[in-house]
Amino acid sequence: MGILGWIVLGLVAGLIAKAIMPGNDPGGAIVTILIGIVGAILGGFIGNAIFGGGLGTFFSLRTWLLAILGSLILLGVYRLVTGRGRARV
Numbered sequence: 001m002g003i004l005g006w007i008v009l010g011l012v013a014g015l016i017a018k019a020i021m022p023g024n025d026p027g028g029a030i031v032t033i034l035i036g037i038v039g040a041i042l043g044g045f046i047g048n049a050i051f052g053g054g055l056g057t058f059f060s061l062r063t064w065l066l067a068i069l070g071s072l073i074l075l076g077v078y079r080l081v082t083g084r085g086r087a088r089v
Contacts, residue, residue, distance in 0.1 A: 007033060009037070009064070010035075010037030010067075012036065012064075013039055014032035015032055016071070017075050018032060021072060021075055035075055038074055039074040040066070043065075043069045046070060046073075
């Protein structure tokens with residue numbers, strides 16, 4: 001995948017992760033893209049370790065699922081570390 005592919009994959013995976021785990025997160029599109037790109041890399045490592053195959057081509061379903069999974073994990077860790085995303089009472 002080229003740079004543009006990673007940016008698009010990161011943006012979409014980050015948006016989906018934020019939609020699945022709504023909460024109070026700082027940042028706009030740039031932070032969402034970064035969460036998605038780093039999440040895609042993390043998902044590729046996880047997929048390679050568990051299934052023996054990491055990220056594939058841009059249009060591969062496995063690539064998108066691993067990128068979203070990695071973004072969800074990264075977003076969850078970020079919220080645990082910073083204490084954000086909790087409901088206020």
